[in-house]
Amino acid sequence: MRPWIVWATGLLAYIIAVLDRTTLGVSGLQAADRFAASPSVLSTFVVLQVIVYAAAQVPAGLLLDRFGSRVLIVCGAALMTTGQLVLALSESLPAAIGARAIVGLGDALTFISVLRLVPYWFEPARVPLLAQLTGICGQLGQVLSAVPFLAILTGSGWTPAYMSVAAFGLVVIVLALALIRNTPHGAALTSEPISLHTTLSRIKTVWLRPGTRLGFFTHMGTQFSVTVFALMWGVPYLTVAQGLSETAAGSLL
Incomplete structure (x- = not known):
């Protein structure tokens, strides 16, 4: 039972990470009004978030080896x-852009940390299935x-909606600290720092595998259109261009 509790807690952390990742995708019009931002400036929110997310993957992996899943899941949620608290309370465009970068950084720490739990807590035969379930079920955050979230945004406004998301993050922090352990037996962490040369050598080794490149x-090649729609322009397109209600747009998304 304990392995399932650990995995479920990690999965919840990833679901909330996807929620945090995609909130701006359903609040683009409100964000444009709140921060007096043009569409091109508003796109900077998501572009910067994704760039930070991508750039942080290798450092996040090194930190995961050094500190383990529990610490990184807590730090990611924090x-x-x-970032969501800053978005909830600020009306400054630079602060909002910085907040989205912080969200991207926290997001980068979460998924790999949850995946790392699976091989430690489950037998090898279950690892592929649970890894796939983690990725699939995590999309419940969308x-x-x-x-x-869109219902709260429409009914109560910007600040209550983003504060509610931040509250979920606090719940994840508490549950992760209480329930997640890196392994059933000990820490299994890297005690010595890894040199830059070793890191680059390992990246090269992984990159030379055909499966990695595939x-x-x-x-x-397949994600860019979905990313554009889900993370930024889906709801504005469905409501303004297609004339749907926000409820219908959210349901379709």
């Missing part, structure tokens, strides 16, 4: 909660942003 280019 960063995303901070549902949370498209339906209940996964990389498949991910890059």
Whole structure:
């Protein structure tokens, strides 16, 4: 039972990370009004968030080896909660852009940390299935942003909606500290720092594997249209261009 509790807690952290990642995708019009931002400036929110997320992957992996899943999940949730609180309370465009960068950084720490738990807590035969379930079930965060978050945003306004998301982050921090352990037996952490040369050598080794390159280019080549729609322009397009209600747009998304 304990492995499932650990995994479920990590999965919840990832679901909330996806929620944090996608909230701006359903509040683009409100963000444009709140921060007096043009569409091109508003796009900077998401572009910067994704750049930070991507650039942080290798450093996040090194930190994961050094400190373990529990610490990184807590830190990721804390960063995303901070970013959402800044968004909830600020009306400054530079502060809002910085807040989205912080959300991207916290997001980068979460998924790999949750995946790292699986091989430590489950037998090898279950690892592929649970890894896939983690990725698939994590997309429930998109549902949370498209339906209940959008409903709060429409009914109560910007600040209550983003404060509610930040509250979920605090719940994740508490549960992760209470329930997640890196392994069933001990810490299993890297005690010595890894040199830059070793890091680059390992990246090269992984990159030379055909499966790595296939996964990389498949991910890059098939996701851009979905990312544009889900993270930024989906709801504005469905409501303004297609004339749907926000409720209908959120349900379709």
